[in-house]
Amino acid sequence: MKVLIPTPLLSYTKVPEIEASGATLMELLADLDRQYPGLRFRVIDEQNAMRPHMRFFVNGEQTFNIRQSLRPTDSVQLVQALSGG
Amino acid sequence: MARTNKKSPSWKKKPAVRTKSAPRAARRVVVLVATRKGAWLFHGDTQRKKWRVDGPHFLGQIINHMVLDPRDGRTLLAAAKTGHLGPTVFRSTDLGKTWKEATKPPAFAKVPEGEKGRVVNHTFWLTPCHASEPNAWYAGTSPQGLFCSDDGGDTWEPCSIINDDPQFRSWMGSEQDGTPDGPKLHSIIVDPRDPAHFYLAMSGGGVHETFDRGRSFTTLVKGLDVVGGFDKANIAVHDPHCVQLCPSNPDRLYQQNHCGIYRLDRPSQEWTRIGRNMPKNVGDIGFPIVVHPRDADTAWVFPMDGTTVWPRTSPEGKPAAYVTRNAGKTWQRLDAGLPKNQAWWTVKRQSMTADAQNPVGLYFGTTSGEFWMSRDEGKRWECIAQHLPEIYAVETAEIG
Numbered sequence: 001m002k003v004l005i006p007t008p009l010l011s012y013t014k015v016p017e018i019e020a021s022g023a024t025l026m027e028l029l030a031d032l033d034r035q036y037p038g039l040r041f042r043v044i045d046e047q048n049a050m051r052p053h054m055r056f057f058v059n060g061e062q063t064f065n066i067r068q069s070l071r072p073t074d075s076v077q078l079v080q081a082l083s084g085g
Numbered sequence: 086m087a088r089t090n091k092k093s094p095s096w097k098k099k100p101a102v103r104t105k106s107a108p109r110a111a112r113r114v115v116v117l118v119a120t121r122k123g124a125w126l127f128h129g130d131t132q133r134k135k136w137r138v139d140g141p142h143f144l145g146q147i148i149n150h151m152v153l154d155p156r157d158g159r160t161l162l163a164a165a166k167t168g169h170l171g172p173t174v175f176r177s178t179d180l181g182k183t184w185k186e187a188t189k190p191p192a193f194a195k196v197p198e199g200e201k202g203r204v205v206n207h208t209f210w211l212t213p214c215h216a217s218e219p220n221a222w223y224a225g226t227s228p229q230g231l232f233c234s235d236d237g238g239d240t241w242e243p244c245s246i247i248n249d250d251p252q253f254r255s256w257m258g259s260e261q262d263g264t265p266d267g268p269k270l271h272s273i274i275v276d277p278r279d280p281a282h283f284y285l286a287m288s289g290g291g292v293h294e295t296f297d298r299g300r301s302f303t304t305l306v307k308g309l310d311v312v313g314g315f316d317k318a319n320i321a322v323h324d325p326h327c328v329q330l331c332p333s334n335p336d337r338l339y340q341q342n343h344c345g346i347y348r349l350d351r352p353s354q355e356w357t358r359i360g361r362n363m364p365k366n367v368g369d370i371g372f373p374i375v376v377h378p379r380d381a382d383t384a385w386v387f388p389m390d391g392t393t394v395w396p397r398t399s400p401e402g403k404p405a406a407y408v409t410r411n412a413g414k415t416w417q418r419l420d421a422g423l424p425k426n427q428a429w430w431t432v433k434r435q436s437m438t439a440d441a442q443n444p445v446g447l448y449f450g451t452t453s454g455e456f457w458m459s460r461d462e463g464k465r466w467e468c469i470a471q472h473l474p475e476i477y478a479v480e481t482a483e484i485g
Contacts, residue, residue: 008167008169008170009170037186037188038173038186038187038188041171041173041190041192042170042171042173043170043171044171045171045192045204045205046192046193046194046195046202046204046205047193047195047196047201047202047203047204048195049204051169051170051171052169053168053169054169080169080170081169
């Protein structure tokens with residue numbers, strides 16, 4: 001499925017749109033980490049929680065459930081709030 | 086790494102005490118400057134007069150500490166995070182020409198579903214382990230945790246009892262305690278005579294030592310003051326800012342604490358407040374303390390304003406280092422070359438250091454992004470760089 005990557009993670013993917021797979025958001029993140037080692041831990045902490053200011057959208061709908069099911073036709077967007085100074 | 090228990094305290098063995106001994110041959114100094122917005126390397130010439138700047142590395146990322154492994158002279162670790170991305174560690178073996186991210190950065194153990202586990206916010210401190218343990222490192226984090234790597238910083242694991250020990254956890258406090266951006270485990274100091282013996286400090290949570298690689302600890306807070314009104318027996322309220330061990334006499338430690346400057350001569354377990362001998366109008370509050378590489382009687386501090394609401398600026402806007410040449414009996418002001426007034430910056434706990442050359446070079450970075458050095462042990466200061474981001478850490482490495 002198509003995954004949109006925020007600019008702070010382009011040092012990993014180099015491009016803003018990539019292909020990845022997984023039956024759940026957690027599996028998708030595992031695939032992303034296989035393709036781009038280190039990426040997952042920058043957005044998901046060691047307790048499997050989304051890091052503050054990281055947001056996940058599936059087909060335009062925000063989700064906080066890392067176990068949310070995904071279909072191959074879904075579109076996933078990772079968004080990072082660029083607040084702060 | 087090969088780890089063996091050593092039960093006898095280091096000072097029961099014949100210490101290799103040397104004071105005012107001969108200096109090592111001169112080498113080229115590289116200063117590693119870690120800031121709130123990236124990292125820079127300053128390469129000195131052999132006279133330490135000209136500096137070539139290399140950076141920024143990791144522009145925009147918060148670099149809390151950057152250390153070159155003195156055992157191999159090539160492995161450089163940088164503790165990084167951004168405002169919103171999680172923490173990680175970057176590694177280089179070519180002095181920053183190329184970097185590779187750690188495969189497994191420091192992280193607390195995953196707790197069972199339904200329980201609330203701790204999450205590393207940032208790695209704050211990096212220490213190479215003993216000279217006999219190549220590729221082994223310790224890391225201190227915020228929230229406070231102790232981690233170790235046996236492969237040059239590529240993979241990290243929780244180590245010792247303290248990350249999950251209820252007593253230590255109560256001393257560490259919560260994220261509402263300690264320093265404004267989170268309580269920190271710092272000043273991990275390995276005894277050069279004994280790889281199993283090391284010290285660590287927690288802000289807040291006191292100073293502790295282990296003789297068995299972290300399986301058990303002894304608390305070292307006797308003699309330390311705490312903020313008025315609190316009970317000194319409560320380890321949680323002890324706030325060591327920076328602890329240093331003298332390379333020329335590993336039985337002597339100095340400490341800059343939230344409540345004064347101290348010296349500890351082992352095997353004693355009682356710190357002596359040597360900061361009482363500082364000028365009264367300056368006081369003995371600050372973050373860093375630096376020891377001389379060859380003279381255990383010499384140490385430098387950089388006081389800050391710890392009055393009223395704790396401005397954490399230079400006292401009266403007049404920055405200065407202070408040096409003792411007699412183990413804290415007397416102190417002399419060292420401000421030649423520094424601004425005479427209206428300079429409201431200060432120096433954080435990892436932002437002042439020394440090289441091992443002769444005379445010793447001193448280096449510090451300021452909260453206002455200036456990088457200063459002295460090539461004559463503080464007699465005169467020179468600004469090497471301005472307009473950097475807020476400087477979090479300054480370390481030296483000697484190469485060539």
